[in-house]
Amino acid sequence: RLVGSEMCIRDRIASPTRTGREEQLQFLRFWAFFNVFVCHGEQWLFFKYPTSHCSTAAVSFFFMLSGLVTALVFYNKDVRLSWREEGKYLWRKVKKIYPLYLFTTLYLFLYTNTESLTALFDVQRFPGQLVRNLLLVQSWSAEGAFSYNGVGWFLSTLMFLSVFNLPVMFLLNKINRRPKGWLLLSGALAGTLFLTAVYCYLTKNLDMDYWQYIFPPARMGEYLGGMLLGMLVCTLKPHLKQGNTVRIVFTVLEVGALGYWFFMLSRAGSPWRSRIFTWLLPNLVLIGVFTCGMGWASSLFRWKPLVCLGDISFECFLIHNVFLVQYAVVHGNETLSQSENAAVFLFCLGMSILLALLIHKFPEKRKKVPQ
Numbered sequence: 001r002l003v004g005s006e007m008c009i010r011d012r013i014a015s016p017t018r019t020g021r022e023e024q025l026q027f028l029r030f031w032a033f034f035n036v037f038v039c040h041g042e043q044w045l046f047f048k049y050p051t052s053h054c055s056t057a058a059v060s061f062f063f064m065l066s067g068l069v070t071a072l073v074f075y076n077k078d079v080r081l082s083w084r085e086e087g088k089y090l091w092r093k094v095k096k097i098y099p100l101y102l103f104t105t106l107y108l109f110l111y112t113n114t115e116s117l118t119a120l121f122d123v124q125r126f127p128g129q130l131v132r133n134l135l136l137v138q139s140w141s142a143e144g145a146f147s148y149n150g151v152g153w154f155l156s157t158l159m160f161l162s163v164f165n166l167p168v169m170f171l172l173n174k175i176n177r178r179p180k181g182w183l184l185l186s187g188a189l190a191g192t193l194f195l196t197a198v199y200c201y202l203t204k205n206l207d208m209d210y211w212q213y214i215f216p217p218a219r220m221g222e223y224l225g226g227m228l229l230g231m232l233v234c235t236l237k238p239h240l241k242q243g244n245t246v247r248i249v250f251t252v253l254e255v256g257a258l259g260y261w262f263f264m265l266s267r268a269g270s271p272w273r274s275r276i277f278t279w280l281l282p283n284l285v286l287i288g289v290f291t292c293g294m295g296w297a298s299s300l301f302r303w304k305p306l307v308c309l310g311d312i313s314f315e316c317f318l319i320h321n322v323f324l325v326q327y328a329v330v331h332g333n334e335t336l337s338q339s340e341n342a343a344v345f346l347f348c349l350g351m352s353i354l355l356a357l358l359i360h361k362f363p364e365k366r367k368k369v370p371q
Contacts, residue, residue, distance in 0.1 A: 005033040022072070023296035024290050025065065026310025028066045032058040032065075035321050036151070037349060043333075046342035050265040053274055056213065057265060059154065060279035061287070063219050066158060066357035067226025068233075068287055072111030074169040075234045081170055086163075093162055097314070100359065101155055104318050105133050108148045108325055149321050153214050161223045168224065172231050176184045182235045189228040193284075195279050204272035212275040222276065222283075229284060240294065250295035257286045258297070308357075315356030323348040 038045060039055030109130055138145050139156035146153060159365040175184050199218065203211045212218055240246060261282045268274035290298055300306070327348060336344065 004347045008177060021069075022291055022293055024293045024301040025287070027301040027306040028061075028286070028290060028310070029036060029065070029313040030306075030309040030316070032061045033316050033320075036317065037352070040150075040321060041161055041345055043346040044336070044341040044348075046338055046345055050262075052266070053268040053278075054265055056268075056275050057261070057279045057282070058273050059213075060276060061283045062154065063158070063161070063222040064226035064229070064283045065287055066161070067223040068230035068291065069226075070165050070169065071172070071227045071230025072234065072291075074165070074173070075231060076173060076176070077169075079166055079170040079173065081166060086166055089161075089166055090162060093159070097155055099330060100315060100318050101136075101149070101152060102134070104322055105130075105152060107322060109133075111326065111329070137176070139214050139216055142214070145210070145214045149318065151321055154317075157214065157216040157219055161219060164220075164223075168227060172227060176231055176235060182232060184233050185228050185235070189225060191234070192221050192228065193280055196225070196280065200272050200277045203246075204323050206272060210273060211251050212272070218276065222280065225280065225284065226287065229288050230291070233288060237292055240292065242294075246294060247296065250289065250292060251297055252295075253289045254295040254297035257282075257289045261286050309353070312353065312356040312360045315359050316352050317358055319359075320348065320352040323351050 033306065035054040035058035038049055038051055039058075042051050045051065107129075129138070129147050132141070132144065133148055133152055136152070136156045136159050138147065139153040139160075172185065175181050175188075199221065200212055203218075250303045264282045265279060268278050289295075290301070292298075293302075327344060
């Protein structure tokens with residue numbers, strides 16, 4: 001039983017994290033999206049940037065952050081395990097991501113293939129790959145994993161990982177309630193990172209683009225690592241004293257974490273390390289430090305316009321390929337000047353942000369309309 005001050009501490013930590021939302025992390029979401037955009041729009045890039053691995057680092061960030069947010073939502077919460085609860089939980093996640101995913105997938109399917117529309121009405125020619133994409137299972141096959149809206153494989157893999165959210169959080173909460181539970185969680189985190197490294201090494205002679213990047217179980221280490229990190233931050237954060245000294249220390253850590261992450265973009269290492277392993281520590285440090293949110297950099301990232309960009313990062317992630325693919329189909333591989341590249345890059349980025357903002361705000365506006 002928790003009594004007195006211990007109960008107060010536990011309540012203060014549990015309450016703010018029920019939604020899994022930490023304002024200072026939102027802009028980091030957008031920063032990760034921007035790196036994906038830079039990779040996909042590299043042919044129009046008009047400034048120097050280490051593009052060779054910026055997308056793989058960002059994708060690893062997204063998986064780890066998704067795991068961490070899950071831990072923040074369910075930390076110190078009674079998780080009920082049943083098929084009914086599991087089904088309700090997964091259905092809520094599908095409802096949140098599927099409408100926009102469905103639209104972008106069908107749009108790019110029809111836009112990039114002139115025969116696609118007629119094929120939809122011909123049973124014998126109906127595209128099986130489209131069915132796999134609509135069922136969000138395309139990441140289970142190397143063939144067609146990047147078809148239509150190429151970023152859809154991420155959602156396919158993420159939905160597989162989400163199946164484990166309730167049972168894993170049930171277990172982690174039980175471990176955390178044990179004496180010195182944080183030590184067990186720390187050991188589990190270290191073990192998870194080690195096993196992920198072993199997996200990457202053992203698959204170095206296979207098709208690494210699939211077995212290390214797309215194959216859903218390959219991402220379990222990052223996802224579970226994010227969960228364990230979230231549990232540790234929630235457990236240890238109450239013991240950090242507030243004050244100027246701590247604020248200065250965390251500011252240095254936040255700036256250092258950002259610099260370390262950017263520094264590693266051009267130092268991915270050997271091929272077997274470049275898809276997952278190299279990014280484990282940079283993302284772990286970056287997410288862990290900013291989840292604490294105790295430095296001035298975190299305060300800056302809580303600025304409303306930056307939070308707003310983070311809030312629409314999911315929509316941007318799904319939409320941006322529509323504009324990039326559309327422009328590439330219309331204009332092909334024509335050579336452009338530096339200023340023309342800048343115009344295309346900024347136009348596609350700006351339109352992605354604008355449309356994402358409109359889509360994100362639409363449900364809020366709909367709720368305000370009198371019924």
